[in-house]
Amino acid sequence: MNKRTQRSEGGRREKHAEDTEEILAILKEVKDPELPFIDIVELGIVRDVFREGDAVRVDITPTYSGCPAMQVIEREVGEVLAAHGYENAQVRTVYSPAWTTDWMSEATKQKFRDYGIAPPSGVAQHGGIAELVSLRRARVTVECPYCRSSNTAERSEFGSTACKSIHFCNSCHQPFDQFKSI
Amino acid sequence: MSPSVSDYLIRLGDDRLVLGHRLSEWCGHGPILEEDIALANIALDLIGQATLMLKLAAETEGKGRTEDELAYFRDTVDFRNVHLVEFPKGDYAFTIVRQFLFDVFSYHVLEELQKSSNTELAGIAAKGFKEARYHVRHSSEWVLRLGDGTAEGHARTQKALNELWRFTPEMFDADAIDREMAESGIGADLAAIKPKWETIVRDVLARATLTIPDDPPAMTGGRKGRHTEALGLMLAEMQSVARAYPGASW
Numbered sequence: 347m348n349k350r351t352q353r354s355e356g357g358r359r360e361k362h363a364e365d366t367e368e369i370l371a372i373l374k375e376v377k378d379p380e381l382p383f384i385d386i387v388e389l390g391i392v393r394d395v396f397r398e399g400d401a402v403r404v405d406i407t408p409t410y411s412g413c414p415a416m417q418v419i420e421r422e423v424g425e426v427l428a429a430h431g432y433e434n435a436q437v438r439t440v441y442s443p444a445w446t447t448d449w450m451s452e453a454t455k456q457k458f459r460d461y462g463i464a465p466p467s468g469v470a471q472h473g474g475i476a477e478l479v480s481l482r483r484a485r486v487t488v489e490c491p492y493c494r495s496s497n498t499a500e501r502s503e504f505g506s507t508a509c510k511s512i513h514f515c516n517s518c519h520q521p522f523d524q525f526k527s528i
Numbered sequence: 529m530s531p532s533v534s535d536y537l538i539r540l541g542d543d544r545l546v547l548g549h550r551l552s553e554w555c556g557h558g559p560i561l562e563e564d565i566a567l568a569n570i571a572l573d574l575i576g577q578a579t580l581m582l583k584l585a586a587e588t589e590g591k592g593r594t595e596d597e598l599a600y601f602r603d604t605v606d607f608r609n610v611h612l613v614e615f616p617k618g619d620y621a622f623t624i625v626r627q628f629l630f631d632v633f634s635y636h637v638l639e640e641l642q643k644s645s646n647t648e649l650a651g652i653a654a655k656g657f658k659e660a661r662y663h664v665r666h667s668s669e670w671v672l673r674l675g676d677g678t679a680e681g682h683a684r685t686q687k688a689l690n691e692l693w694r695f696t697p698e699m700f701d702a703d704a705i706d707r708e709m710a711e712s713g714i715g716a717d718l719a720a721i722k723p724k725w726e727t728i729v730r731d732v733l734a735r736a737t738l739t740i741p742d743d744p745p746a747m748t749g750g751r752k753g754r755h756t757e758a759l760g761l762m763l764a765e766m767q768s769v770a771r772a773y774p775g776a777s778w
Contacts, residue, residue: 411655412576441580441651444658470658475635475724478661479668479732502660504566508573512562528658 356522366395369402374429376422378505379415383461386419390449393440402427402435407445412528446470447527459491464513464524488524490515498522535664536709537585537649538598539751540606540637541578545599546759548574549615549766551623559620566666570627573659580652600770605753612695614759621684626692627732628667632728633699633721634661640716649714668732675736682737687762689733690741697745700725705751738744 373392373511374385386406394405404423408416414498427435447466455465457527467486485494495517505512510523532586553569582595613630617623638660641653674681702710704716709715733740749755770776 408576408655410573410576411580411652411659412572412574416574417759421603441655442647444651444654446658475632475664478635478665479728481669481672502562502566503666504562504569506565508569512565526662528662 363396369395369397369404369427369432370431372426373404373423375426376419379418380509381458381461383457383464384454386423388451388454390445391419400432400434402432404435404437405440406437406441409445415510445528447525458525462491462522463474463510464488464491464522466527467524470527484528488513490518490520491522492520493518530708530712531589531707532699533646533714534585534589534704535608535705536715537581537588539657539705541581541585541595541598542607542609543613543630544574544581544634545578546580546607546609547626549762550613550615550617551627553617555625563620563740567623568593570663570666571609571654573663577652577656577659580655584648584652596770600767604755604763607753607755607759607763608751609755609759610695610698610750611748611756612692612698614644614750614756616758616762616764618688618691619684621681622688622691624667624674625671625685625688627663628671628732629696629729630699631660631663631667632725635664636724637716640721643713644715647711671732671738672736675733675738685736689738690743693741694743694746698748698750701748701751703751729733 367454370387370392373395374387376386378384378389378391381389389409390407391409392404393407396403396405404427406416406419406423414440420439423437424435448464448469450493458465466486485500488496488498488500489496490513493515495515497516498513499516501512501514501521503511505523509525509528511526512521514521547569551567551574554564554567555571556564558567561592579595583597586593586595586598612626615622615626618626635657638653638657642650642657644650644653671685674685676682699719700722706715706718710717730740
């Protein structure tokens with residue numbers, strides 16, 4: 347595989363790495379407001395970076411349609427680039443390909459565990475609607491981020507933010523969040 | 529571009545804006561904490577989808593309006609949602625049955641729209657489709673639990689179904705705009721979606737031991753701006769702050 351087109355951190359398609367490396371390093375200063383230990387590059391929110399002279403354009407994609415963090419992220423991208431001398435920066439929101447947790451690296455998943463949030467497990471499912479309405483659907487075991495027990499139960503697929511579900515660990519009796527596979 | 533495209537996008541956006549707002553009425557009033565959170569999350573997804581669809585509608589229309597102006601400064605007669613989504617939230621059974629009937633519809637519409645020749649709409653649909661999967665799972669599980677649960681749960685769920693069923697044909701009531709959009713590859717083919725919707729809905733309702741009423745369809749007209757009195761009352765509240773303080777931001 348050509349090194350210049352391989353998928354890199356956050357599932358981006360690298361095509362002009364040397365031009366944009368510095369910009370990406372700056373963008374890593376921007377964290378997800380709900381996940382202050384994860385930057386927007388490793389989360390896959392930054393889709394592409396274009397640079398021509400001192401003009402920069404950053405393409406970002408939302409995690410969920412109604413994610414309220416996107417407005418904050420968009421503003422902070424502009425601010426952090428301006429702070430590094432890139433006054434002429436434009437942020438564009440793109441929707442295709444749709445963001446997926448499948449882009450997340452193992453190193454990023456470990457950061458979730460360290461913070462007390464279970465990372466997305468497996469790959470995002472793509473079964474049909476008949477599977478969705480079946481009570482017999484296979485349930486993925488979610489490992490407790492505190493004690494690593496697999497004896498956990500899902501409490502709700504909707505948690506404190508759009509991207510998280512609520513679980514309970516039957517071993518250490520702690521409730522915990524999982525970053526949903528989507 | 530044909531004015532039908534922005535009209536079509538407004539229909540998609542209005543269904544989700546109005547239902548999302550009705551669902552948000554549960555925030556702080558859910559029957560249990562997990563459901564309070566779930567319903568608010570789903571409302572957020574729907575309003576998020578509506579925002580993207582109305583933004584694209586406004587850009588396509590090219591009259592300089594924004595998605596916020598479409599949401600807050602149109603009157604009842606300019607809204608293009610189906611009647612099903614505009615009624616107050618009712619009890620929890622009413623909300624769950626309505627969500628289920630709409631979620632299965634929305635799942636299939638968004639699944640089709642991922643292939644839209646309008647690439648921006650296709651991207652918005654691909655995002656929304658992933659969310660719709662979670663919505664269908666949530667509402668179908670609750671229909672089963674309530675319908676095939678206690679006597680009171682069953683009675684309330686059956687009553688909700690009796691009240692809502694006659695408003696479902698409107699979702700598939702394709703007019704010239706729907707047909708033009710389907711034929712041009714931009715929109716979803718409602719005639720093709722209807723049997724898929726029926727299969728899933730009838731399967732889940734039967735397993736929930738619920739009986740589909742044989743009432744004739746209710747009056748329609750939502751896509752033409754003819755609404756029930758419920759929408760005007762909802763918009764009066766939803767739009768009040770934006771209209772009292774035009775241009776306010778925070």
